[in-house]
Amino acid sequence: MTQNDRKIAQILDAALPVFVRFGFRKTSMADIARAAGISRASLYLSFNSKEELFRAGSMRAHTLALDEVGAALAGQGNALDRMEMAIAVFQRELIAPFGGSSDAEELFAANMALAADITLDARTRLSTMLTQTLNAAAETKEIDLGPLQASPLQLANIMMAAMDGIKHAQWNGSSLDDDTKLFMRLLRVAVTPRSGQ
Amino acid sequence: MTQNDRKIAQILDAALPVFVRFGFRKTSMADIARAAGISRASLYLSFNSKEELFRAGSMRAHTLALDEVGAALAGQGNALDRMEMAIAVFQRELIAPFGGSSDAEELFAANMALAADITLDARTRLSTMLTQTLNAAAETKEIDLGPLQASPLQLANIMMAAMDGIKHAQWNGSSLDDDTKLFMRLLRVAVTPRSGQ
DNA sequence: AGACAGATATACATTATTTGTCTACTCGTC
DNA sequence: GACGAGTAGACAAATAATGTATATCTGTCT
Numbered sequence: 001m002t003q004n005d006r007k008i009a010q011i012l013d014a015a016l017p018v019f020v021r022f023g024f025r026k027t028s029m030a031d032i033a034r035a036a037g038i039s040r041a042s043l044y045l046s047f048n049s050k051e052e053l054f055r056a057g058s059m060r061a062h063t064l065a066l067d068e069v070g071a072a073l074a075g076q077g078n079a080l081d082r083m084e085m086a087i088a089v090f091q092r093e094l095i096a097p098f099g100g101s102s103d104a105e106e107l108f109a110a111n112m113a114l115a116a117d118i119t120l121d122a123r124t125r126l127s128t129m130l131t132q133t134l135n136a137a138a139e140t141k142e143i144d145l146g147p148l149q150a151s152p153l154q155l156a157n158i159m160m161a162a163m164d165g166i167k168h169a170q171w172n173g174s175s176l177d178d179d180t181k182l183f184m185r186l187l188r189v190a191v192t193p194r195s196g197q
Numbered sequence: 198m199t200q201n202d203r204k205i206a207q208i209l210d211a212a213l214p215v216f217v218r219f220g221f222r223k224t225s226m227a228d229i230a231r232a233a234g235i236s237r238a239s240l241y242l243s244f245n246s247k248e249e250l251f252r253a254g255s256m257r258a259h260t261l262a263l264d265e266v267g268a269a270l271a272g273q274g275n276a277l278d279r280m281e282m283a284i285a286v287f288q289r290e291l292i293a294p295f296g297g298s299s300d301a302e303e304l305f306a307a308n309m310a311l312a313a314d315i316t317l318d319a320r321t322r323l324s325t326m327l328t329q330t331l332n333a334a335a336e337t338k339e340i341d342l343g344p345l346q347a348s349p350l351q352l353a354n355i356m357m358a359a360m361d362g363i364k365h366a367q368w369n370g371s372s373l374d375d376d377t378k379l380f381m382r383l384l385r386v387a388v389t390p391r392s393g394q
Numbered sequence: 395a396g397a398c399a400g401a402t403a404t405a406c407a408t409t410a411t412t413t414g415t416c417t418a419c420t421c422g423t424c
Numbered sequence: 425g426a427c428g429a430g431t432a433g434a435c436a437a438a439t440a441a442t443g444t445a446t447a448t449c450t451g452t453c454t
Contacts, residue, residue, distance in 0.1 A: 022219070045401080225413085238415090246413085
């Protein structure tokens with residue numbers, strides 16, 4: 001079935017940019033078929049409905065993004081650098097593509113309506129990964145959670161909440177990247193162990 | 198009627214980016230109304246149909262672009278620089294926005310189907326402006342059309358044809374800007390007077 | 395050659411969406 | 425209070441999309 005899997009992946013890789021560009025409603029099965037270089041009928045050989053295709057696309061996007069996030073967190077360097085990198089990857093893969101455009105909201109809404117489980121699961125997994133990273137860093141005294149009086153899990157969730165808030169604020173003169181970096185700087189200061197207390 | 202004209206302009210300025218982004222067919226009157234911050238019913242107070250609105254939009258885009266082109270050609274500096282600037286403006290305003298995307302063709306097709314007269318007229322006017330610029334430059338011996346054996350009008354039309362060809366060639370690794378600059382360099386060499394003949 | 399799997403083009407009924415129109419209602423201005 | 429300009433909402437007709445079915449084509453396997 002790996003042959004079929006490659007076909008599926010090829011279709012989804014073609015479909016995802018179309019969804020990102022036009023949103024869910026304005027993307028027709030004909031658009032996707034054209035982008036994938038196959039006929040509309042063939043599309044229905046691989047997916048029973050537009051919703052099913054979208055769910056598979058959402059799953060693929062989240063899976064790929066989380067794989068990259070995991071790789072970033074598993075890399076070398078100090079924990080904060082790795083986490084900043086991981087957050088940046090997450091933003092780049094799952095948030096930035098919808099550049100605050102008008103149909104971004106529509107796409108997010110469609111995603112929550114049709115693939116809330118996938119999205120929630122991905123968030124849970126990201127939270128877990130960040131929590132583990134924070135935990136390990138705390139044990140090696142690389143970071144100090146004492147002053148914050150917060151658990152790694154709480155901190156991870158705060159980070160994700162902040163990312164969420166930042167993404168919905170492009171109205172201001174602020175950019176996603178800048179806001180993200182600012183928040184990470186904040187975090188960095190808060191958990192950096194101070195020798196003289 | 199200047200009050201009404203401002204309303205019209207405001208609607209068109211909101212509508213044009215939507216048309217550019219989604220093409221003609223995928224842009225609904227509801228989309229335009231939302232972009233302009235008015236109700237769909239109000240849209241029909243200013244325009245009797247989507248086609249009429251599109252024609253007005255095409256007209257506005259062409260008028261604004263040609264005004265800028267005219268300003269560029271009327272500026273200081275040598276004729277070739279001014280023409281290169283004018284061509285760049287024309288590209289930026291009327292060609293580059295459709296970044297070779299999938300719906301660019303659809304939009305061009307709609308434009309030719311619904312506003313061919315406007316487009317053709319704009320091209321004629323651009324041709325005239327370039328021709329006059331070339332003429333003036335030839336009279337002051339700033340450029341030398343002798344070796345080319347071409348009239349200013351012919352040269353102007355060649356320039357526009359080249360721009361047209363370049364715009365349809367983004368498949369190659371070439372960019373619109375680079376190709377345009379290359380062509381202008383070519384032109385520059387061909388008409389620069391050489392002292393020693 | 396014949397069977398077969400996968401793809402395609404085409405047509406189709408069923409929804410869903412869009413267009414253009416109309417009416418009733420609101421709000422600010424004269 | 426009349427008026428102009430706007431809005432919300434309903435509406436029929438036209439258009440587009442979805443999902444299904446059928447016939448056809450194209451390679452591959454035996």
